[in-house]
Amino acid sequence: MPVTRFLFWNINRKPLAGLVAELAEIQRIDVVVLAECDTDPSTMLLSLNRSPEAGFHFPTGLSRRVTVFTRFSREFLQPAYESERITIRRVELPARMPVLLAAAHLPSKLHWSAESQAGECAELARMIDAEERKAGHRRTILVGDFNMNPFETGLVGSSVGLNAVASRQVASLETRTVQGHEYPFFYNPMWSHFGDARGETAGSYFYDAGEHVNYYWNVFDQVLLRPELAKSFDPARLRIVREIGARSLVRPDGRPDQATGSDHLPLIFEVEFFDEGSVNGCATGFLGRDRICRGSAYPRFDTARAGRSAGQENQGPG
Numbered sequence: 001m002p003v004t005r006f007l008f009w010n011i012n013r014k015p016l017a018g019l020v021a022e023l024a025e026i027q028r029i030d031v032v033v034l035a036e037c038d039t040d041p042s043t044m045l046l047s048l049n050r051s052p053e054a055g056f057h058f059p060t061g062l063s064r065r066v067t068v069f070t071r072f073s074r075e076f077l078q079p080a081y082e083s084e085r086i087t088i089r090r091v092e093l094p095a096r097m098p099v100l101l102a103a104a105h106l107p108s109k110l111h112w113s114a115e116s117q118a119g120e121c122a123e124l125a126r127m128i129d130a131e132e133r134k135a136g137h138r139r140t141i142l143v144g145d146f147n148m149n150p151f152e153t154g155l156v157g158s159s160v161g162l163n164a165v166a167s168r169q170v171a172s173l174e175t176r177t178v179q180g181h182e183y184p185f186f187y188n189p190m191w192s193h194f195g196d197a198r199g200e201t202a203g204s205y206f207y208d209a210g211e212h213v214n215y216y217w218n219v220f221d222q223v224l225l226r227p228e229l230a231k232s233f234d235p236a237r238l239r240i241v242r243e244i245g246a247r248s249l250v251r252p253d254g255r256p257d258q259a260t261g262s263d264h265l266p267l268i269f270e271v272e273f274f275d276e277g278s279v280n281g282c283a284t285g286f287l288g289r290d291r292i293c294r295g296s297a298y299p300r301f302d303t304a305r306a307g308r309s310a311g312q313e314n315q316g317p318g
Contacts (some may be wrong), residue, residue, distance in 0.1 A: 002096070002274060003237075008221060009266035010035040010105065010145045012258070017047035019261060023244045025051055027268050031077075032056070032069040035105040035145045035264075044069065063087040065105040066144065077101070080131045086124060088131050097273045099229070100135060102128055104144035106154075114153065121146070121154035121161045129184070138174075138184060141271055142224040145264065149218055150191050158183040164224050166191035171227045187230035189238055190222040200254025204240050204265045221267050229271055238269040 007029040009020065013036050021044075024032055032048070041058045048056040048069055059074040061067070062082035070077055072093060081088040085105050092098040106120055132138050142162070148154045154161045158178050164186035165171050171187035194217070196202045203217035221240075225233055242250050242265065249261040256263050 003270040003272045004030045004093075004096075005268065005270050006031045006033065006141070006143065006223070007266060007268050008033045008035075008103070008143045008145075008223065010221060010262060010264040011039075012036050012262040012264065013038040014262055015039060016262065017044045019244055019247070020044065021047035021050055021054075023241065023266060023268075024048060024056075025054065026245060029268065030071045031101070033101075033103045033143055034067045034069075035065060035103075037067045041067065041069075059089070061087045061089075063103075066103045068101075068103065080134070081127055086127065088127065090135060095274065097139060098135065098137065099139040099141060099271075099273045100128070100131055100137075102131075102140060102142045102144075104142070104146065106144070106146050106148070108147045112147075117148055117152070118154040118157055118160045121148070121157070122159065125162050125183075137228075138226045139228050139273060140186075140226045141229065142186065143222070143267070145221050147220050149215070149220065150188050150194075150222060155188065155222075162186055162224065164188040168227075168230050168233075171230050174227050185227055186224040187227060187233070188222060188224050189233065189235045190219050192235060193219055193238075193240055196254070199242070200252075201240065201242055201250055201265070202254065204267065205263065206255040221264055223267065223269050225271070229273060232272045234270065239267070241266040241268055 005028055007024060007027065011034055017039050020032065045056055045058055048054055055071050056069050057074045058069055059077045061079055063084060063086060065085045066087050068087065068089065076091060076093050078090045080090050080100065088100055088102045090098065091101050104124060107117065128140055128142065132140060146155065155164045158176060159181065163183045166188055168187050171185040173185065175182045175184050194203060203219045204221040205218045206216060207218060208214065208216060223238065242248065247260055249257055249265055251257045256265050
């Protein structure tokens, strides 16, 4: 069953195009999402496309804080909503169900209170809900640097957050109702990446606050999935990356090594959005509008290769 591979990395405005390209090549990434990327898109594309087989494109967006590159032709990633810190793209690949890809870089605790951060997440939740209603489905991937941990109000709150939970079983209920209002769930697999069970690195971002309450390790970089996508998601295929080839991204104590990389560690994951139940028929979204039929019009083939060949003439910034 085909999967789509994603990379998210806050590169802290550093010239890391070579490292990003190497990681994308090693992991066979299909969609690269970068936060705090000051590298010119044409320069990043040159690095990403150093291998003739890469075929990355830059689907132009208006967000200054989030940049997207993809192996698929740009026509398959169309902008739905854009702001300085948020981009929402309609991902419509041949032989796969359409999904929404939302990426965000939310304000830092250095400048915003926890209450304001939660309010921003509530606004983001409303934006996503509006785009899901336009698209006629709730198949959304939300990834980014939230500058909040999975347990904070902005992530777990219903009316004041993204309503993201650690359990797929709970998320499978699809919504919860509070005081007569219904809120759709996100599944957040990042909870299992707290702590040092996998080694010295105990999160994606380290910060010694010098305060009485200090977490030290944080998981600010997260991917959230709507229940329909969470059903086939394999948490074992989600990783916080500690090395790229022979180069370590962490110091001996496990903390991100800013001398070689960023103050954040990269996140890679896979998502499957091919609906088995629609192989020989049609599938309908939750509002009944996205009727996708399988058959001769949507043959099963390598969509990554198809996207590359279909969009060869459009490589480069647009």
